[in-house]
Amino acid sequence: MKPVNVGVVGLGTVGAGTVDVLSRNAPEIARRAGRDITVTRAAVRDLRRSRDCNTAAISLTEDPFAVASDPQIDVVLELMGGEEVAYEVVATALQHGKHVVTANKALIATRGNELFAQASEAGLVIAFEAAVAGGIPVIKVLREGLAGNRINGLAGILNGTCNFILSEIREQGLEYDAMLSEAQRLGYAEADPYFDVGGIDAAHKLTILASIAFGTHLNFNSVHIEGIEHLRQQDIIYTDELGYRIKHLGIARKEERGLDLRVHPCLVPKDQLLANVSGVMNAVLIHGDAVGDTLHYGAGAGAQPTASAVVADLVDVVRTLTADPGNRVPHLAFQPDELAEAHSLPITEIECAHYLRLSVRDEPGVLAEVTRILGQRRVSIRVISQKGFGDEDGVVPVVIVTHRAREAAVAEAVTEIEKLDVSSAPIVRIRLEALD
Numbered sequence: 001m002k003p004v005n006v007g008v009v010g011l012g013t014v015g016a017g018t019v020d021v022l023s024r025n026a027p028e029i030a031r032r033a034g035r036d037i038t039v040t041r042a043a044v045r046d047l048r049r050s051r052d053c054n055t056a057a058i059s060l061t062e063d064p065f066a067v068a069s070d071p072q073i074d075v076v077l078e079l080m081g082g083e084e085v086a087y088e089v090v091a092t093a094l095q096h097g098k099h100v101v102t103a104n105k106a107l108i109a110t111r112g113n114e115l116f117a118q119a120s121e122a123g124l125v126i127a128f129e130a131a132v133a134g135g136i137p138v139i140k141v142l143r144e145g146l147a148g149n150r151i152n153g154l155a156g157i158l159n160g161t162c163n164f165i166l167s168e169i170r171e172q173g174l175e176y177d178a179m180l181s182e183a184q185r186l187g188y189a190e191a192d193p194y195f196d197v198g199g200i201d202a203a204h205k206l207t208i209l210a211s212i213a214f215g216t217h218l219n220f221n222s223v224h225i226e227g228i229e230h231l232r233q234q235d236i237i238y239t240d241e242l243g244y245r246i247k248h249l250g251i252a253r254k255e256e257r258g259l260d261l262r263v264h265p266c267l268v269p270k271d272q273l274l275a276n277v278s279g280v281m282n283a284v285l286i287h288g289d290a291v292g293d294t295l296h297y298g299a300g301a302g303a304q305p306t307a308s309a310v311v312a313d314l315v316d317v318v319r320t321l322t323a324d325p326g327n328r329v330p331h332l333a334f335q336p337d338e339l340a341e342a343h344s345l346p347i348t349e350i351e352c353a354h355y356l357r358l359s360v361r362d363e364p365g366v367l368a369e370v371t372r373i374l375g376q377r378r379v380s381i382r383v384i385s386q387k388g389f390g391d392e393d394g395v396v397p398v399v400i401v402t403h404r405a406r407e408a409a410v411a412e413a414v415t416e417i418e419k420l421d422v423s424s425a426p427i428v429r430i431r432l433e434a435l436d
Contacts, residue, residue, distance in 0.1 A: 001034070001035045002035070003035060003036035003037065003038045004033075004035055004036070004037050004038070004074045004075060004318050004321070005038055005040045005041075005072055005073050005074050005075075006022075006037060006038065006039045006040065006073065006074065006075050006076075006077060006314065007039075007040065007041045007042065007043075007067035007068070007070055007073040007075070007076050007077070007098075008039055008041075008042040008043070008058075008067070008076075008077045008079060009042070009043045009064045009067055009068065009076060009077065009078050009079060009080050009089055010043065010044070010064075010077075010078070010079035010080030010081065011042050011044050011051055011053065011055070011079075012079070012080075012081075013052075013302075013303045013306075014079045014103050014130070014303060014306045014307060014310065015042070015053075015077070015079040015080075016051055016052040016053040016303065017052075017053075017302075017303030017304050017306065017307035018077060018079065018306075018307040018310045018311060019039055019042075019053040019054070019055070019058070020052070020053045020054075020303075020304075020307065021304065021307045021308065021311050022037060022039060022311060022314075023039075023053070023054060025311075029311065029315060032315050033314075033315045033318040033319060034318070034319065035318065037314060037315075037318060039057075039058055040057075040058065040059065040072065040073070041058060041059045041060075041061065041066075041067050041070055041072075041073060042055065042058050042059075042060055042061075042067065043060075043061050043062065043063060043064040043066065043067045043080075044060055044061075044062060045062065046062070047060055047061075047062055052303075064080065064085070064089045065088075065089065065092055067089075068089050068090075068092040068093040068096065068098070069092055069093075069095075069096045071096070073098060074098065074099070074321070075098060075099045075100070075101065075314060075317055075318070076089075076090075076093040076098050076099070076100050076101075077100075077101045077102070077310060077314070078090050078093075078100060078101070078102040078103075078104060078107075079102070079103055079104075079310070080104075081104060081106075082104075082106070082107075083104075083106050083107055083110060083111065086102075086104050086107050087107060087111050087115070090102065090107070090115055090126070091115065091118065094115070094118050094119055094122055094124055094126075095118075095122075097122065097124070098124070099124050099125045099126075099127075099317045099321075100119070100124070100125070100126045100127070101126075101127045101128070101130075101310055101313045101314050101317060102126065102127070102128050102130075102131065103128070103130035103131055103306055103309070103310055104128075104131060105128075105131040105132060105201070105204040105205050105208060106204050107131075108128050108131050108204075108208055108218070109203075109204040109205075109207040109208055109218060109220045110204075110218075110220050112126075112128075112208070112211075112218045112331075113217050113218050116331040116332065116336070117336070119331070120331070120336055125317050125320060125328060125331075126331060127313035127314070127316060127317055128208070128313070129309040129310075129312060129313045130306050130307075130309035130310045130313065131204075131205070131208060132158070132205040132208050132209060133156070133158060133205065133282045133284060133296070133298070133300050134160075134282060134298065134299050134300040134301045134302060134305040134306045134309065135298050135299045135300075135302075135304075135305030135306065135308045135309055136282060136283075136284065136296050136297065136298040136299075136300070136309075137296075137309065137312065138156075138209065138284045138286075138296050139208070139209075139212060140312075141286070141294070141296060142209065142212045142213055142286065142333060143212055143329055143330075143332075143333040144329060146286065146288050146291060146294075147333070148290060149288030149289055149290045149291055150288065150289040150290075151213040151214065151254070151286065151287070151288055151289075152253070152254060152287045152288070152289060153251070153252060153253035153254060153260075153286075153287050154209060154210075154213055154251075154252050154284060154285060154286045154287065155249050155250065155251045155252075155274065155284075155285050155433065155435055156205075156206075156209070156249065156250050156274075156282065156283060156284035156285065157247055157248065157249060157274060157277050157281070157282050157283050157284075157300075158201070158202040158205040158206060158249075158250045158263075158282060158284070158300070159196055159199075159201050159202040159205075159248060159282075159300070160188060160279075160280035160281065160282060160299075160300040160301050161183055161188050161189045161193065161196035161197065161201075161280070162196060162197060162199075162202070162227075162228050162248035163247065163248065163277065163278070163279065163280060163281065163282070163300075164179075164183055164188050164279055164280045165179045165180055165183055165189075165197070165228065166228065166231070166236070166246055166247065166248060166265075167278040167279055168182065168183075169231075169233055169236050170236045170240065170245070171278075173233065174233065175232065175233050176228070176229065176231060176232065176233075180193060180197065188280055188301075197227050197228055197229055198225070198227035198229070199225040199226055199227040199228075199248070199263045199264065200225065202225075202248065202250045202263045203220065203223045203225045203250070203263045204220065205250060206223055206250035206251075206252055206261060206263055207219065207220045207222075207223055207261075209250070209252060209284070210223075210252040210259065210261055210342075211332050211339075211342075212332050212333045213252060213254075213286070213333075214252070214254050214259060214340075214342065215332070215333065215334035215338065215339055215340055216259070216339060216340050216341065216342035217332075217339050217340070217341060217342065218332070219342050219344065222259070222261055222342060222344035223261045223262065223263060223344075224261065224262040224263070224264070224347040225262075225263050225264070226262075226263065226264035226265065227248075228248050228265055230428065231246065231265055231428075231430075232428070234357070234387075234397065235355075235357060235428060235430065238355075238357065238387065238397075238399050239267050239355060239430075242267075242355075242383065242399075242401060243269060243270055244267040244268060244269055244270060244275070244355075244432070245267070245268055245270055245275040245276075246265055246266070246267060246268075246430065247265070247266055247268050247274060247275065247277070248263070248264070248265050248266070249263070249264070249265075249266045249268070249274070249433070250262075250263045251263070251266070251433065255345065257343075257345055257349070258342070258343040258344055258345045259342050259343065259344045259345065260344075260345050260350050261344055262347060262350070264430075264431060265430050265431075266430065266431050266432065266433050267353075267355050267430055267431070267432040267433070268433060268435060269434060269435075272434075272435050273285070273295050274295075274435065277297065280299070280300060280301065280302075281297065281298065281299060281300060282297070282298065282299070282300030282301075283295060283296065283297040283298075284296045285435060347407055348406075348407050348408040348411070349406070349407065349408070350406075350407050351404050351405065351406055351407070352404055352405075352407070352431045352432060352433060353382070353401065353402050353403055353404050353405070353431070353432035353433075353434075354400075354401070354402045354405070354410050354429055354430065354431055354432060355399070355400070355401055355428075355429070355430045355431075355432055356399070356400040356401075356402070356410075356414065356427055356428070356429055357397055357398070357399055357427065357428040358370065358397070358398040358399075358400070358417065358423065358427050359395050359396075359397060359398075359423065359424045359425035359427075360395065360396065360398055360420070360422045360423050360424065361390070361393075361394045361395055361396075361422040361424065362386075362389065362390035362394050362395070362396040363394070363422060366398075366420075366422050367384065367386075367398065369420065369422075370398070370400075370417055370420075371384070373413050373416045373417055374400075374402070374413050374417075376413075377405075377409040377410075377412055377413045378405065378409060379402050379403075379405040379409055379410055379413050380402060380403040380405065381400055381401070381402055381403070382401045382402060382403050383399070383400065383401040384398070384399070384400050384401075385398070385399045385400075386398050387399060393424070395424045395425075401432065410429070411429075414427045414429055
């Protein structure tokens with residue numbers, strides 16, 4: 001059987017890692033796929049730059065569309081990143097009858113509905129395992145391994161940069177800005193880290209996981225997004241004393257009223273497995289009605305782990321080249337005409353417990369006034385603690401942990417407390433999830 005010719009668009013970290021894995025493990029991959037897989041052409045931004053992989057047998061070009069439309073190419077690997085140009089490259093590849101493998105979570109989360117429709121109409125496959133959680137095969141788990149389950153919810157550490165920063169703040173005792181600089185120095189964070197620390201990257205990934213889990217069309221705009229920029233070392237310390245770790249989580253739940261989709265920092269009990277995932281690692285906890293809880297852990301980024309997922313997708317695509325398109329695993333797990341339009345709950349309607357850190361003057365009656373405001377909105381207090389004595393201005397931190405309450409009620413109470421004359425700074429508010 002003739003080899004499958006592959007074109008790669010982008011030979012950066014992931015692209016070079018993919019070429020390296022395909023070359024290094026070529027005999028084993030061919031045994032799994034049933035035929036040889038050969039990278040014959042690649043598009044790069046600058047032909048003069050050196051590469052982190054052997055390109056001696058690869059024809060290089062600076063035109064990604066030349067690869068996408070090359071009649072000799074069977075499968076295109078889109079590993080360039082970004083959205084607009086990447087969308088055009090993938091659309092061009094599909095128009096020319098080529099299957100596509102991509103690691104581009106932003107592309108899938110925001111334009112996936114259009115591309116999947118185009119691919120299905122043409123009898124083609126877009127594979128995207130590497131778009132979520134690097135080397136963890138969580139998409140395959142949801143689409144295939146748990147196909148017999150009704151997925152009730154999932155929660156995951158989906159961004160290694162955020163997890164590294166929060167882990168190091170706790171372990172090194174340094175503030176957020178210092179640990180962000182360290183993450184940038186080590187290459188875990190970009191020069192402009194907004195997509196990571198602002199929660200956008202995790203929200204792209206959660207959009208994809210939720211769609212596959214619940215059988216809905218992709219809807220990135222339905223995800224509530226918060227980053228970690230406002231967190232401080234004292235919050236890490238106080239929550240640790242209370243028996244929690246702060247993690248940046250993507251959470252998706254299916255409730256009777258609609259889907260609960262959100263990305264934000266979260267207090268997690270220390271005895272939960274997710275609370276003990278450190279550094280740049282990712283982990284996803286999935287609850288199915290038949291299987292119960294399953295935890296999937298591994299490297300969330302990096303050349304080799306992501307390349308592992310890209311190559312696994314490529315092998316799957318090669319296996320299906322001669323298969324009836326109607327019998328392939330659907331892109332989003334459910335048959336295309338069975339996908340539902342998701343009704344997502346506004347963040348104001350969700351219910352969960354909260355951690356609140358107040359900065360108030362150390363005066364008689366202050367805590368009574370605070371508890372009165374919370375009580376008026378039916379926000380019940382589980383823990384309240386004054387941390388130390390007042391500073392030179394007489395301001396002291398007060399930590400409150402509430403029972404479960406409506407988000408809107410807690411937000412209203414926070415706004416009212418901040419208006420008090422004794423309140424000297426905005427209240428830090430972090431949600432708490434038991435994940436049971």
